[in-house]
Amino acid sequence: MSSLANLESSALLTDLYELTMAAGYLQTGFDARATFELFVRRLPSERNYLIAAGLEQALEFLETVHFSEGEVEFIRRDPMFRHVRGEFFNYLSRFRFTGEVSAVPEGSVIFANEPLLRVTAPIIEAQLLETRLLAAINFQTMIASRAARVVTAAKGRPVVEFGARRAHGAEAGIFAARASFIAGCAGTSNVFASRLFGIPAYGTQAHSWIMAFEDESQAFDRFLDVFPEQATLLLDTYDVRAALKKVIARGRKPAGVRLDSGDMAADSRWARRQLDRIGWRDVQIFVSGDLDEHKIAALFRRGAQISAFGVGSALVAPTDTRNLSMIYKLVEVERAGKIREAAKLSESKSTYPGRKQVFRFSGASGKWKSDVIALDSESPAGGAPLLVPVMRNGKRLAPPERLTVARDRCAESIKHLPPRLLSLVPAPPYPVRHSKQLRTLLQQVRRRIRKAQ
């Protein structure tokens, strides 16, 4: 038996076919270096750009990944590996990642088809890690991309990520908090994530606090006793307006009040007027309750008076896309000194061959104009490369980046986006094209593969 304790560095968190292929490569003496690229096939229909996130977890994994003795034994006993020779299991016992990685830094804006991670390593290593790399980067990139939209909709008001209870388990909640913070959220309700990543923690009181007392006023009073400067009082357990009248009647100014249901545009306007009337202009009106970017925009359109937003489900399990169509594809094989570019040609799912780089071009205004996906060996004039080397021989080239650096990069990147892309509805797409050399190479590889058929 195993537990989740070694989950972070376990090479066993993979699909079985990665292990069968590994055994196949080893046992048939297929000794090659391979390059894989990780990218998104297309943007989810509502999104005009993506925010790269999850690289730090991917690198932590690559630095520490290994099989425990028990894990190797588990594989050895699987009937699937009945005909596999002992050298494979010895190989697994020694398995470490020794390759090189280039990546787009976290917080960067990226688009469909642009590689955000490129791994070059002995083919077994590069292949075996696919599942985990995808799971880490796919999820955080999806969340960061959604969170950026929510933050845009909030027009400068703080957005706090509230999703832990709605996340796909404990780990997902923690990384959703991280990705949301990169994308501009002010903080999280998730205390574990707050400690792990240094993200500010926010929290007030739940309906159960109010319900536990016989009397709502008493519930407010007792909370103010313990949190005299910090209390945000929840108004909608029974009746929002009656509750605010009680708060005002007691004369003890809270830090804020929270609405979690009902007509929040109307109630927030009304609450703001009541609070301002008695000079409580600095009492925050905090709003939560199944919010997303569209609901936030609608609240503003209806004149809502809101100081800050709490957003849960939309930041942990977005409905607009269940996941990004992120894939990890073999693009090059180097064997016996010969390099051969690889591509998949099936009708609906073909891919471009070759080691690639993304070059970004800016206009005179400083706003970005277009991207070109090119071969790594190209260097188109004026294009800024997005992928940077982050790992060599299985070691990082720089210490882990502080999370606020990624967050600042994201804020800065969004300023460079053509403004139409910040729309919450689909905008004319940002221009991304493949270089002429890359298109020529694709034709060559196509011809070579067709000839071999």
Add this chain to the structure above:
Amino acid sequence: MSSLANLESSALLTDLYELTMAAGYLQTGFDARATFELFVRRLPSERNYLIAAGLEQALEFLETVHFSEGEVEFIRRDPMFRHVRGEFFNYLSRFRFTGEVSAVPEGSVIFANEPLLRVTAPIIEAQLLETRLLAAINFQTMIASRAARVVTAAKGRPVVEFGARRAHGAEAGIFAARASFIAGCAGTSNVFASRLFGIPAYGTQAHSWIMAFEDESQAFDRFLDVFPEQATLLLDTYDVRAALKKVIARGRKPAGVRLDSGDMAADSRWARRQLDRIGWRDVQIFVSGDLDEHKIAALFRRGAQISAFGVGSALVAPTDTRNLSMIYKLVEVERAGKIREAAKLSESKSTYPGRKQVFRFSGASGKWKSDVIALDSESPAGGAPLLVPVMRNGKRLAPPERLTVARDRCAESIKHLPPRLLSLVPAPPYPVRHSKQLRTLLQQVRRRIRKAQ
């Protein structure tokens, strides 16, 4: 700093407001026992029933939950707790769960509004664990409920869960594999989950295996060399029909072939004919590629000849619902010997008060007829109670259940469902009503709360 290593038992995986309320209860001397119930407000629009899952992880958590010293220190240093007295931090250091739990066993069919977990404990304990209990049970119940539909659509053909790379991180993939297995999936591609839970692991080869070789035939041959009895060969890297002709031409019979894109109904019929013609009737046709229950049903309608299905995204991140609207609500407070039932009355989100039980009634056919949600103290004639005691004084009442027991329970439960509920589209709902005593209690609590306003 912390890491994910202690994630399974860390009480810090909570929302900050659970901690502020805990401090509030302790410091104001609010010494009460509370009962909370966890339930789903309504079924996702497409689903006619749910399969309970995730209880085992919830119980493991309740048995081991605690704060490490570092975690307590982290809370103490948060400015939010500036006015909180030292006794609270001492309390956290000693914190354990000491309460009692009743629950619907995993693999059971449940419906909206039916409590699937009921916690009675000192109010701080019962409250603090909310976030984690929801995250565990909400996610696995969502996945199991979807997987049951996929298994129904597959009409007895094995379904293998393939979602690790599309899951919301590593942990989510593992628990999705578990929940899918409870709901009737035959296995998983996730090797970590296979080892942790004893779920059969399945896997073949990826497109990259084919692409790594110069020649597709050579790629098939090398795989058959290593896995002579087990190889399932992937046909759609370049051209499905050309690939199958190569396999047949070599004359080495694989265990199966796999289609992952293209017109899988037509290709599977064609492949079956080719295989049967040469007497390879036992060669399995395995199909994968963004499948869900509707696509599987459509494949059968088009006469697809499929031996087994691999399903990824739909089993780890369902699109039909981002999460269940699962909540954990205070229903009763016992303080100084007095019991007071609690309810939330806000317009859109009111809840029923009181400790509840669910009673299920069967018809003469053995099929279930209706459920009644009643007070725990009721015992309507002929009704079988669904919630059973699973924990007392913070200890389990029985050792962990084997996963196959939950899986068998699920298979058995589905046999008792009125057949219309097995439809993949919405059916007339299964009748669930609240007992007269419960409705009377709700009126009483409403009056009491309105009077107090």
